[in-house]
Amino acid sequence: MSAPDQTVFGIWDYVIMAATMVASVAIGLYFRFTGGKQKTNEEYLLADRNMSIFPVAVSLMASFMSAITLLGVSAENYYYGMIFVVINISYGIATPIATQLFLPVFFGLQKTSTYEYLELRFGPHLRLLASLTYTLQMLLYNGIVLYAPAIVLESVTGLNRLVSILVVGLVCTFYSTLGGMKAVLFTDILQSLLMFFAVFSVVIFAAVEVGGFGEIFVLAKEGGRLNFTNFSVDPTERHTWWSLIIGGMFTYLSLYGVNHTQVQRLLTVSTLKRSQICLWWAWPVTSVLSISTCLAGLGIYAVYxxxxxxxxxxxxxxxxxMPYFVVNKMRNAPGLAGLFVAGIFSASLSTISSACNSLAAVTLHDYVGKWCTVRSSYVPWLTKLMACVYGLVFLALAFLAEHLGGVLQAALTIFGAVGGPLLGVFTLGMFTTFANEAGASVGLVSGMALTLWMSFGSPRPGPPKLPVQVDGCPFNATLPNLTPVDPSDYFYPYRISYMWTSPIGFLWVMVAGSLVSLIWRQQQPWQRAGHAYPDPALFTPPLANILRKRNQYDHKSAVQCELLKTIKSDD
Structure with missing residues (x-):
């Protein structure tokens, strides 16, 4: 098997890719010049809160299923086995938690920025700290989302990375700036279809290559890829049922329960019930794409x-x-390589457009709105300007990423390590009444320091790959002689699986934040405002119901006391 000729793109491939970009731009233009024409922030950032369920559910999946996910998950199943598919169980466990315990709080408040909740519950300093953390997290991640697929496709297909970055970045910036949230949601539908097509085409061609869909599993089992039986409780093992289900659950909650990008989408429908349905439907849509990508990895293994x-x-x-397989095995079908690359680019488009819109909302409400007063007539234009600026910043970061080397992996690690501590802060606020701003702030900062130290600390052992073969190559090839690595030679915290990072960060924030709050007493925001009782709307529904009953009882007791005083004074 020789290296593929990198001039694999024909006229139909370019036509299909161009049509994808033109369609995305056309959707942005359509929503710019129809309906309310994006003249208000309510329409631009929240689609007038009257979206239907289907586009929101699909967008929830597309916002974080980036090209990095499609390329990475297929390679994961090829080199490490299919146990990763177990993570989809965690999505099913986390979905009812997010819909019943977290979403009602955000939907009830109807705030444009998720971090406005933290100011209402704790105070302005924590809101600023959390929103800055989110902004840095999204800037780093989306720069890589734009850069990584471009360099992968260039190395395999010869498609120039400069052209790839510019086309995807500019098209995305253009339609998300003009069309607002409605354009983002509807382009996500088109882009999700292309993502599914890209993955399904790989599975189908792999099945044809090896003689049937069932044969993929037969060959994968022979190669040890159907490794579903690791129930070890050892946290240093990379993927086990425990790490994937528990770690996956906390990761899912950090993304779909409290992450501003997703919460903003869930606020674009008219009622809480519809919003919960959107989140319920996002689970099977996400799982279908995830499982399909896992199957694609097994199919490619069966072929090679x-x-x-x-x-x-x-x-x-x-x-x-995956791009190598497309070039090597699917190149004879006219336009198919172009459809595959369009699917990979679409995965990047959906993630980046979501970030442009979400970061514009956070910047307007958490920074600009706090530091200066803007005339209401200028607010929509300022929001669009910020969405455009963020798109251009992603472009700049994508080009800078070329010179960052190992920091690319570090930035992806930041994205995972920050989620657990942020989930812990929101949980402290919604599930306790005693936690205060000092405790939550100390918990967040120390929790992120812990998770980033665990993630970045070195030296650390590399994950062991499953065996591969080269005896069937049409040219001479030999397996490298690898010296066995003894994991016990490495510092224990650096050996802990990355899947435990989010739960560890969450638990640290909960414990540290609670202890500091109990030791370092502070007035709560409602006390500073002169209220005797906290607003039940700031707490998860079970706790909110308890607070409402207690507040009613206390209020009745106070009224009765005043009545008794009045009677005695009359006597």
Missing amino acids: RHCDPFTTGEITAIDQL
Whole structure:
């Protein structure tokens, strides 16, 4: 198997890719010049809160299923086995928690920025700290979302990375700036269809190549890829049922329960019930794409089981595996390579457009609105300007990413490590009445310090890959002689699976935040405002119901006391 000719794109491939970009721009233009024409922030950021369920549910999936996910999950199943698919169980466990315990709070408040909740519950300093953390997190992540697929596709297909970054970045900035949230939601539908097509096409071609869909599983089992039986409780093992279900649950909650990008989408429908339905439907849509991508990885393994392209040097990184398969095995179908690349680009478009709109909302409400007064007539234009600026910043970061080397992986690690502590802060606020701003702030800062130290600390052992073969290559190839690594030689916290990072950060914030709050007493925001009782709307529904009953009882007791005093004074 020789290296693929990199001039694989024909006229139909370019036509299909161009049509995808033109369609995205057309959707943005349509919503700019129809309906309310994006003249108000309510329409621009929240689609007038009258969206239907289907586009919101699909967008919830597309917002964080980036090209990095599609390329990475397929390679994960090829080199480490299919146990990763177990993470989809955690999504099913986390969905009712998010819909019943977290979403009602945000929907009841109807705030444009999720971090406005933290000011109402704790105070302005924590709101600023959390929103700045979110902004930095999204800037780093989306710069990589734009850069990583471009460099992977260039190395395999020859598609110029400069052109890729510019086309995707500018198109995304254009339609999300003009069309607002409505354009983002409806382009997500188109882009999600292309993402599904890209993955399904790989599965189908792999099945045809090996003689049937069932044969994929037969060959994968022979190669040890159907490794579903790891129930170890050892936290240093990379993927087990425990790490994938528990770690996946906390990761899902950090994204779909409290992350501003997702909460903003859930506020674009008219009622809480419809919003909960959106989140329920997002689970199967996300799982179908996730499982399909896992199957794509198994299919590619079945095809290359006797001649691993990474070991032979056909590809230089495992994330190039899926594009390599498309170029190597699907190139004879006119336009198919173009559809695949359009699907990969669409995964980046959906993630970046969501970030442009979400960061514009956070910047307007958490920074600009706090520091200066803006005339209401200028607010919509200022919001659009900020969405455009963020799109251009992502472009700049994508080009800078070329010179960052190992920091790319570090930035992706930041995205995961920050989620757990932020989930802990929101949980402290919604599930306790005693937690205060000092405790939550100390918990957040120390929790992120812990998770980032665990994630960045080095040296750390690399994850062991499953065996691969090169005995079936049409050219001479040998397996490298690898010296066995003894994990016990490494510092224990650096050996803990990355799947435990989010739960550890969450638990740290809960424990540290609670202890500091109990030791370092502060007035709560409602006390500073002169109210005797907290607003039940700031708490998760079970606790809110208790507070409402207690407040009613206390209020009745106070009224009765005043009545008794009045009677006695009359006597």
